[in-house]
Amino acid sequence: MENLGLVLAITGAAVAALASGCGSAVGVGIGGEAASGVISEDPSKFGKVLILQLLPGTQGIYGLLIAFITLTQIGVLGGDSNISTAKGAMYLAACLPMAVVGLFSAIKQGRTSVACIGLVAKKPDQFGKAMILPAMVETYAILALLVSILSIVGIGGMSI
Amino acid sequence: MAVVPMQRVNICALKKDRKQILEALQRKSVVEICDVMKEGQVFHKDDVSDTASQLSKNIQTGQKALQILDEYAPEKKPMLAFLHGRQEVSVEEYNLFRKIHPTANKIVRRLTTLEKIVITDRAEIIKNKLQLEAMEPWVTLDIPMNFEGTDSTGAFIGILPGAWTDEKLVEILAAYGPVETKIISTIGEQTCIFILGLKKYKDKIFDLLRMNGFARPMNLSDLSPAFFIENLNNENQKLEDEIQKSIKEITELSQKRDMIQFFVDYETTREEKYEVINRLLQSEHTFILTGYIPVTETEGLKKYLEANFDVDIQFKDPSPKADVPILLKNNSFASPLESVTEGFSSPNKNEIDPTSIMSLFYYLMFGLMLSDAGYGFLMASVCGFILLKFKKMEESWKKNITMFFYCGVATVFWGVMFSSYFGDVVDVVSTTFFGKTVSIPPLWFSPTAEPMRMLVFSMALGVVHLMTGLIMKFVQCVKNGQLLDGIYDAIFWFILIVSCVFVLMSSSMFMDIVGLTFILPAQVGNIAAVIALIGAVGIIAMSGRESKNKGKRIMKGMYNLYGITGYLSDVLSYSRLLALGLATGVIGTVINKMGSMSGSGVVKVIAFVVIFCVGHTLNFAINALGAYVHTNRLQYVEFFGKFYDGGGRKYIPFSTKTKYYKIKEN
Known part of the structure; x- marks a missing residue:
């Protein structure tokens, strides 16, 4: 297993994209169900509920981002892809915050979005507030993203 | 640049002028009607709700008629019709409509009748067809059923x-x-x-x-099946003819679409007017109207009304207790963001309008989060083009598009600073197609290469934003004559946070972590620590000042000092500037890379162009949405949280809320 480092690192990248992607898919999915209900009553609210539906979609993108940075760092997308086992394990660990927080925050954010879609259906003028509530959940995904990015970039500079 | 001061207005005039005065007020839309005076011996309210409900019924039928036209004779609307705005008509034209009104009413009613005919005939045909089907097996029987x-x-x-x-x-x-x-x-x-x-x-x-x-069998007619079928077929043909005739008439009537639209607007305007009449105090020959008017409009209204009618018009300052509506007025740079402020809540009467201060931060932060010169240029140029091309568009659209124009400009600024042009398209294209790497160096630094530096910058910007919020709070307190409250609740915190920043900047450990090379001398750090202590003591001593009990007051003060953790999380919250900024750049890079990886020769160029267009459109859409949402969040939660409660009532003047035509004052 001389390539164990690489295996671990790619596992990390894959998990980041996979888990946050799943979370976002669930979040956007339940958002879409609620949104289509509102549109069936009032098609003119499409723009507003679409934005609310899309809010939980960002976690998937953050996951992709982490996966991509990892892949670039370990040289899979061109370059030297020879890394030590320890380094590979570190990449895996660095990917985990985004993977786990991304998964759960996206689902919870989706549920908040659903509630806010209901809010917009009843009170369209409260759109500004309805948009902020799901965005509060996303804060934690952003913090996880931050930790993952900083770790991955930091690991790249280490010589282990 | 702030909340426009309001005045109470009382207009007393003769009843014979009522219609003209109300219509003039409606067109000028400068007065918000409010009824505060009670009914008395002389003055009563008139009940005109019958007329009002008749009007609202007319509006409904009118809208129904337009729907029918859209269904049977759809109108070809130009692309981006909403940008053209409502068509303008003069007051004379509007008044002349009174003569056309009965005709329009008749057409509207005719349309609903025609639609009813079509619907019932269609149902009848289906019913007949079912009967035909049931009769089909009996067709060879030549005696009555x-x-x-x-x-x-x-x-x-x-x-x-x-x-x-x-x-x-x-x-x-x-x-x-x-x-x-x-x-x-x-x-x-x-x-x-x-x-x-x-x-x-x-x-x-x-x-x-x-x-x-x-x-x-179900159907026992006294006709032989063959006759019966023939009769039904004839009847269906007749119904079909009638449907065709009705649809043709509807199509012909669709030329009167303008008239029906005008009819709907005309009735909407009248309905609005009758709602106001319902609230007027009226005596036998006079009426009184009360409301709020922006100070800037008082002179013009007085001049106009006194020149044209016999009126008594008075203005006075509203009483401090009155629930005065709030109208915001800002310069053209900040006014597009009034809707953002109002989306949170209009300021209450003790607060200042935060829009103008917010605007600079808003555009800057949006730009930082999107941070790509290519996207910014697209956004700014499209918005700029729309603003130049469609001058007559509705005010609200105009404001939104202006907002995105400025956001786009800010995005270009940061994109150039950080060297992001559709991700790294310059590098990729030059390397892949010309075999020589050309890159535009960032004017400042590249966040992808130095994320830590970007993080520090984001948080520093956050501290500035938060401190501006505290200063706003102080200004607000001073304006309301609560100088001491301002010092205790804003200045102490300001001192504490700023000096804490100085203390951190003199610590070599912190500076190492954030990767800054300079360091403040230890003396500065010591002085700052003392000042921070003063701030903290001030907060402990003063923030619980409403408690009479000394012990309780100190406890409360200490609890409030614990609120400093809130500032910490507020500052951390600005790390989203880095995260979203990086997201745009890195995904852009991924797209470019994917584009450059496939095929060779011409195929490669085509694949690149396709992937480039689709990918960047998606990336732009998602990140622009993210930037918009999170910029709002930073303003609402972090910035407004420091000084702004809102809760004011938005000023909604008595006006013409028409949908298709705009009545132009000459």
């Missing part, structure tokens, strides 16, 4: 389940012969039969047939 026999015979027309033949029928009826049987048709598992027997056996035959499951 309800034929029951002659003086000495009895006839049975009906359906038997299962397959039957003449022989089989004769066989079961052998006891009551002679009988004449005829199989009319066989459909599926049913047989349509005709049996003629002797009258004296009629009941017996019927019982026997019933035992075999005999059922009479």
Whole structure:
């Protein structure tokens, strides 16, 4: 297993994209169900509920981002892809915050979005507030993203 | 640059001028009507809700008529119709409509009638077709369906389940012969039969047939099936003709679409007016109207009304307790963001309008989060083009588009600073297609290469934003004559946070972590620590000042000091500037990379262009949405959280809320 480092690192990248992607898919999915209900009553609210539906979609993108940075760092997308086992394990660990927080925050954010879609259906003028509530959940995904990015970039500079 | 001061206005005028005065006020839309005076001996409110409800019924039928036209004779709307704005008409034209009004009303009603005809006829045709289907198996029978026999015979027309033949029928009826049987048709598992027997056996035959499951057909007409079918077909043809005629008439009437739209607007305006009349205090010959008017409009209104009517118009400052509506007025840079402020809440009367201070941060932060010169340029140029091309568009659209124009400009600024042009398209294209790497160096630094530096910058910007919020709070307190409150609740915190930043900047450990090379001398750090202590003591001593009990006051103060953790999380929250900024750049890079990886030669160029267009469109859409949402969040939660509660009532003047036409004051 001389390539164990690489295996671990790619596992990390894959998990980041996979888990946050799943979370976002669930979040956007339940958002879409609620949104289509509102549109069936009032098609003119499409723009507003679409934005609310899309809010939980960002976690998937953050996951992709982490996966991509990892892949670039370990040289899979061109370059030297020879890394030590320890380094590979570190990449895996660095990917985990985004993977786990991304998964759960996206689902919870989706549920908040659903509630806010209901809010917009009843009170369209409260759109500004309805948009902020799901965005509060996303804060934690952003913090996880931050930790993952900083770790991955930091690991790249280490010589282990 | 702030909340526009309001004045109370009282207008007393003659009843004969009521219509003209109200219509003038409605067109000028500078007065928000409010009724504060009570009904008395002389002044009463007039109940005109009957007329108002008639008008709202007219509006509904008018809208229904327009829907019908859209369904049967759709109008070809130009692309981006909403940008053209409402068509303008003069007051004279508007007034002339009174003559056309009955015609328009008639057309509207005619349209609803025609639609009803079409709908009922269509239903009738379907019903007939069902009957035709049921009659189909009987078509060869040449006697009426309800034929029951002659003086000495009895006839049975009906359906038997299962397959039957003449022989089989004769066989079961052998006891009551002679009988004449005829199989009319066989459909599926049913047989349509005709049996003629002797009258004296009629009941017996019927019982026997019933035992075999005999059922009479649904439709017992006195016509023979062939005639019946022909009649129905003729009727359907007639109905079809009528439908075609009605649709043709609807299509012809669609040329009057403008008139119907005007009708809807006209009735909407009148309905609005009648709602106001409902609230007016009226005596036998006069009426009184009260409301709020922005100070800037008072002179113009007074001049206009006094020149044209016999009126008494007075202005006075509203009482401090009054629930004065809030109108925001800002310069053209900040005014697009008024809707953002109002989306949170209009300021209450003790607060200042935060829009103008917020605007600079808003554009900057949006730009930082999108941070791509290519996207910014697209956004700014499209918005700029729309603003130049469609000058007549509605005010709200104009404000939104102006907002995105400035956001785009800010995005270009940061994109150039950080060297992001559609991700790294310059590098990729030059390397892949020309074999030589050309890159535009960032004007400042590249966040992808130095994320830590970007993080520090984001948080520093956050501290500045938060401190601006505290200063706003102080200004607000001073304005309300609560200088001490301002010092205790804003300045102490300001001192504490700023000096904490200085303390951190003199610590070599912190500076190492954030990767800054300079360091403040230790003395500065010590002085800052002392100042921070003063701030902290001030907060402990003063923030619980409403408690009389000294011990409780100190406890409360210490609890409030614990609120500093809130500032910490607020500052961390600005790390989203880095995260979203990086997201745009890195995904852009991924797209470019994917584009450059496939094929060779011409195919490669085509693949690159396709992937580039699709990918960057998606990336732009998602990140622009993210930037918009999170910029709002930073303003609402972090910035407004420091000083702004809102809760004011938005100023909604008495105006013409028309949909299709704009009445222009000459």
